[in-house]
Amino acid sequence: MREDQLAAYLRRKLPDAADLAVANLARIPGGASRETWSFDARWTARGTPVERAFIVRRDPPASLLESNASLEFELYTALEGSGIPAPRVLWYEPDGAELERPFFVMERLPGITDARTLAHSPEWAEQRPLIARQKAEVLARIHRFDIGRLRSLERPPSPETAALHEVEKWERTMRQDALEPQPVLEFAFSWLRRHLPPPPERLALVHGDYRSGNFLFDKTGITGVLDWEMAHAGDPIEDVGWLAIKSWRWGTDRTGGLCSREEFVRMYEEAGGAKVDPAALKFWEVFSNVKFAIIFITGTKAVVSGKSADMLLAVTAFINPGLEAEILELIG
Numbered sequence: 001m002r003e004d005q006l007a008a009y010l011r012r013k014l015p016d017a018a019d020l021a022v023a024n025l026a027r028i029p030g031g032a033s034r035e036t037w038s039f040d041a042r043w044t045a046r047g048t049p050v051e052r053a054f055i056v057r058r059d060p061p062a063s064l065l066e067s068n069a070s071l072e073f074e075l076y077t078a079l080e081g082s083g084i085p086a087p088r089v090l091w092y093e094p095d096g097a098e099l100e101r102p103f104f105v106m107e108r109l110p111g112i113t114d115a116r117t118l119a120h121s122p123e124w125a126e127q128r129p130l131i132a133r134q135k136a137e138v139l140a141r142i143h144r145f146d147i148g149r150l151r152s153l154e155r156p157p158s159p160e161t162a163a164l165h166e167v168e169k170w171e172r173t174m175r176q177d178a179l180e181p182q183p184v185l186e187f188a189f190s191w192l193r194r195h196l197p198p199p200p201e202r203l204a205l206v207h208g209d210y211r212s213g214n215f216l217f218d219k220t221g222i223t224g225v226l227d228w229e230m231a232h233a234g235d236p237i238e239d240v241g242w243l244a245i246k247s248w249r250w251g252t253d254r255t256g257g258l259c260s261r262e263e264f265v266r267m268y269e270e271a272g273g274a275k276v277d278p279a280a281l282k283f284w285e286v287f288s289n290v291k292f293a294i295i296f297i298t299g300t301k302a303v304v305s306g307k308s309a310d311m312l313l314a315v316t317a318f319i320n321p322g323l324e325a326e327i328l329e330l331i332g
Contacts, residue, residue, distance in 0.1 A: 009098040017043035053108035059101045071152040111216030111223040119250035119257025132258035140273035143204040143236040154232040159199040162235045184324040197280035204236040211248040212256040236274040241284025293323040
């Protein structure tokens with residue numbers, strides 16, 4: 001991606017902008033399914049100077065998981081005015097002609113996403129309790145969102161099938177992408193099928209990757225929730241299980257690097273979230289470690305098959321032994 005490509009694209013989208021220029025193009029590291037790029041643009045509108053900060057989310061040649069860019073764009077659009085902080089999306093280009101691959105453009109919000117810094121730095125110690133509370137409150141709002149507004153959202157047949165639907169989906173992905181036998185994951189899938197949780201009262205919007213590192217924050221707290229590519233309808237406790245796993249504690253004994261699990265669950269329930277049954281939470285924590293391991297299996301296959309030379313994908317295979325140990329410890 002080049003600055004001149006973006007400038008040409010913006011000139012087409014903003015025909016009244018004069019003297020338009022793009023600067024500070026930089027790729028933001030990470031991202032499981034799409035490249036994320038940041039850039040600034042300046043132009044003149046009817047004699048008035050304008051400066052804007054943008055984000056581009058572009059499909060990569062290969063990724064850790066397959067996802068639906070049109071759904072992500074639809075989600076961001078639907079979230080406007082919902083009370084769920086998220087960037088405002090502007091344009092979606094499914095043919096990707098200007099930037100080689102499909103992409104969409106959204107406004108850049110203030111804040112950073114560095115979860116490790118948030119968890120460890122004394123600079124953020126005072127903000128951690130505030131951000132932990134906001135994280136719980138925002139998750140409760142996500143789970144109360146009207147999923148009827150989202151036509152493209154993946155849905156299980158019913159609340160009763162929500163857990164099994166996710167188990168079967170990720171088991172299919174493992175069998176499709178695994179390059180060698182996966183005995184620990186096979187054992188885990190057997191355990192999951194035998195410990196399905198009670199169904200939720202209703203299907204909720206599940207973010208699918210709601211963790212520290214996937215929201216922007218500054219000294220005022222959370223400014224935006226990002227990376228909705230794994231969103232679907234399902235059991236809301238799935239999100240609580242995902243954010244509780246060891247990988248997202250960032251080397252601390254705190255959930256998300258922020259607070260104790262008990263404190264987070266209390267704040268989430270008090271904010272109007274679903275009642276968190278301990279057995280259901282354990283199921284979803286085991287499931288989340290399994291899901292995370294399979295995401296890395298998919299990334300490894302992309303590198304081995306020659307679809308990607310991304311070093312992030314190449315090193316993911318080395319993470320799975322730790323996840324397998326966590327799965328076995330949780331199952332007991």
